Structure formats: structure tokens, C-alpha cells
Amino acid sequence: MHKAKVAIFISGGGTNMAALLYASLLDGAPFDVVLVASNNADAGGLEIAAAEGIPTFVHSHKGHSREDHDAAMEAALVKANADYLVLAGYMRILSDEFVKRWEGRILNIHPSLLPKYKGLDTHKRAIDAGDSHGGASVHIVTPELDAGEVLAQVRVAIRDDETPESLADRVKFAEHQLYPRAVADYVSRGYDADYLYERVRKLALALPETHARDSHGSPGFRVGTEKSGKFFAHFNNQHHGQEHIAVLVKTSGMDELLDLVEGQPDVYFKPAYYGASGWIGLILNRPGVDWDHVSEWLERSWRSVAPARLTRLMDAADEF
Ligand code: GRF
Helix, strand or coil: CCCEEEEEEECCCCHHHHHHHHHHCCCCCCEEEEEEEECCCCCHHHHHHHHCCCCEEECCCCCCCHHHHHHHHHHHHHHCCCCEEEECCCCCCCCHHHHHHCCCCEEEEECCCCCCCCCCCHHHHHHHCCCCEEEEEEEECCCCCCCCCEEEEEEEECCCCCCHHHHHHHHHHHHHHHHHHHHHHHHHHCCCHHHHHHHHHHHHHCCCCEEEEEECCEEEEEECCCCCCEEEEEEEECHHHCCCEEEEEECCCHHHHHHHHHHCCCCEECCCCHHHHCEEEEECCCCCCCHHHHHHHHHHHHHHHCCHHHHHHHHHHHCC
């Protein structure tokens, strides 16, 4: 089984980090913790991680600009070969550039039922508002604070005599169940052929006049009529014994294909048979797939075989 390499950033007690770490040690866990790093040398979680033999790293933010501090933390991530960064009570805001470089690969846990109560004092705000439940949310980190896609949530009932402290304690228990599950699901889905196919299918069929059709035992997508349509994409799930789950799209020809494969071998490969006629494999079972990029390739490939009446329509739509 593929195991994702996860780094965890903490600033405090690190109970969520510990929950993640022990979850990673269970049989069948889809991720390993490869680094625990902190901006605070006193963060209790560092000792827990070190005791379990996990590499740790500390770099105080004091006296450093955000960019410099981020750069030191990122260097540790790169050195640890991390695929994903999981924030667990990390009390620093990451710079936009950092977040963009790791787009889709940073997760955070926030102690509220997002989109409610972004920022601080979440438990007090939920109690003061008379909410029936508080809770926690795991979300993808984007440059805007606590605003990325919510992946999973857990609800925690607010009792009559609740205080922010008592609610925070129970939310922590709930977080410890939620976070390892959400991280496991997230890092696994990028290697799950059904999930990847579904994403490709949605993008491919969003293009005008398209339909799905199998070809040589693999699903594919065509543009045009059922009768005379042409393939613009093929979905390969570890086809011909290779390790990739990939979508095959059309390049302009062998020069471009070989340039891409040589320049970015972790993203592209030359597929068996199809490669000879300019189809390139865009690898999907890897961390940090940029789905806008996949979508652009699909559109480009669609354009290369679509009838002129459809590409003209698309050009007109693009102008708006
Ligand atoms: C958690 O409540 C989490 O929701 C928030 O920070 C807290 C971290 O606690 N982001 P711990 O350090 O994991 O105990």
C-alpha cells in the first residue's frame, strides 16, 4: 500500500499531533508521520514525537520575518520529504506564497463548525450565540484564513451549564477522533482510482458535446456525436502493468511529449501504444495534483479533435 508522508506543525500541547501519530502506527494506516516541527521550543508535543522516534524540528518565529520563518520551516518539510503538511494547533499564519506552493497539500483543524466562527474564541462565540452544538472542522488550507474546502466535521453538544473551557475539552476528544480519519481519507483519495476517475469524468463531460466510451477496456471520453465522435481523453488505471493512474491527453506531437516527459517525469509519462501517436499520460496518483491543470489539458485535447463548430462556440464563450 502507498503510504503518504505527513509532516505536522504544532505550537502547543500537541494532543492532535499525538492522536495523528498513534493513528499512523496502527496497521493499515495510509500515512506515516515523518516530521513534527514547531515555532515554539516548549511545545509539549515535541517530546512526545521524539520519544516515538519521529524527527523533530524547532525554529522560533521571534526576531524573524514571516517569510524567513516560513522558509526555515519549509526547508525542514522538504528535507523530511513530506508529501503533506498537517497543522495541529500551529498558531502562525503561513505566507500566501508558502500556501500556494503547497496548494491542496496542507490541512488544518479548526475548533468550530465552519463556516461558523473563523478565527479565535470559537467556543465562547458558539455558547454566546445559543448554538445547540459546537464542534471541529478539518479543512484544506488556502490563503484566506479558515476558508478552504471543509473535508470533515464532528458536532459536540453544548450543555446548559457549558463554559468555553468545558466545551473546549470535549471538542478536543472529538478532534482526536476526527483528525486522523480525515487525514487518512484525504491522503488515500488521491490514490483511489474510483475517486480519480470520477473527477476526470466530471471535468471531461463538462466540455461541450462529450460522452464516455470504453476503448480497449479502459474508459475514455469523446467529443462529437455517438456515431462519429473522436476520443480526446483516456483514463488509465495502472494499465499495462505500469504504476500510474493517469489521464491520457493529446499533445501537439512527439517533440512536446518528450520535452514534458523528460522535464517533469513525476507529472508526465509516455504511455504504451498511445504514446506513439502523441498521447501523453498525466499522472494522477501523486500528491498535489493541480486539477485546474488537468482541466486545461482536457480542454486543450478536446479542442484538438472537436469539430470547428464547437471550438468556435468555445472561443466565443471564452471571450466573455
Ligand atoms: C485544537 O483545538 C485545534 O482545533 C486548534 O488548536 C488546538 C490544538 O490543540 N487549531 P492541541 O495542541 O492539538 O492539543
